[in-house]
Amino acid sequence: MSDPTARPTLEPMPADWRTALAIVAHPDDLEYGTAAAIASWTDEGRSVSYLLATRGEAGIDTMDPRRAAPVREGEQRAAAAVVGVESVEFLGLADGTIEYGPALRRELALAIRRHRPELVITVNHHDTWPGGRVWNTPDHRAVGRAALDAAADAGNRWIFPEPGLAPWDGVRWVAVSGSPYPTHAVAAGPGLERAIASLLEHRSYIAALTGRDPREYARELLAGAAAAEGAMFGGVAAVAFELFPR
Template sequence: MTDSAPAPLRSMPDDWRRALAVVAHPDDLEYGCSAAVASWVADGKDVAYLLATRGEAGIDTLDPGRAGPLREAEQRAAAAAVGVRAVEFLDHRDGVIEYGASLRRDIAAAVRRHRPELVITLNHRDTWAAGAWNTPDHVAVGRAVLDAAADAGNRWIFPELAEQGLVPWNGVRWVAVANSPTPSHAVSAEPGFEQGVRSLLRHRTYLEALTAEDPETYARRFLGESTGVHRARFDGAPAVAFELFSR
């Protein structure tokens, strides 16, 4: 006997106006879903980015004091490449982000500021699809995003936010998890693919430290492979896949 084929990926909902993408590090969105973001922005949707860290511990050959500002600048350039103008950083420590009330409160505050209908994050599960172990930062931030989407609408959780003028926002309708090992929905990668490549290339310092391969060759190959893996579940088209949680 053989296992049944995975179910087709459904199209992501598009009846929304504002999204907030929350991830741990600079480059998480560029590896995860920037081609989808490019398409959404081109369609007139408002997307903002929130980074828990500045990625200061991500380059072995650079002291964190130098790496943090450099990676922040590269992230802002990467966001601009797909039309995203609002980029915020929370200043949690790269590599040792802790899941808990402090992280949930920071994310809930951002949700109340931006008032999104869609919240996007990166894989919060222990492993990636290939069985590789995920990092603690991704797990902590992804889980906190799922919880903070609800926290943002509850006036009795983090009441200090209301005292700061951040009134509850219960308008989050979905949380979409990019690079999940169990995706359920997808967006065509074709319209935003070239912008996605350019966006990943803005992390040039990081890429040059990561691989000896030519950065553009690497970025184009990686994104081509990662968006092609779900073709069979999305009418043969390259796709940016998400696990979608409704609220």
């Protein structure tokens, strides 16, 4: 009889792709775990671009959103550069109030048509985080679900037609980070150190979040997550994803 508490054994992430688009809700969503994989991929010569639905203006309790928006945007661009990502776009949707629906799907589908990725990366769209006891935020759920749908929408010329923008049916996978149901993983490798440095670029956010030393905080968090996910990947520090083939 199988053990219902046993953790899954993760498969290696596909490696036969060249371009990826990461679609998330907020600045820092990619730095809390996914950036180690992205650093490893860009080191291999792959192209990764970022699309953020919001500027994260509601994410710092001690900072007015009008001031926080440009601060968080700047920190996100700096964080992306650390892991080799040059293209960072913001849709400018209102932080905390994103709604799933055709309007959001359209924005994401058009972005996919512009970037023409083989791999789409997004953040956990499920109701809870791993462990099942922490409720996920509405923004994460809405953007994650819309990204999964937009990967198909982008390839259908009759859905969200846009003059001068051809359909793109070349998305081969959607990879969801932070999922309670991981299926695949990529070794963090040297990318882990770059991921820690990338998270540290969110200095304003981290300062408001914790009174701990930022370097200790970032290293403990990311190294701990990589070790936990690596326990399902042959004991090698890793970043896990729930992979949806298309």
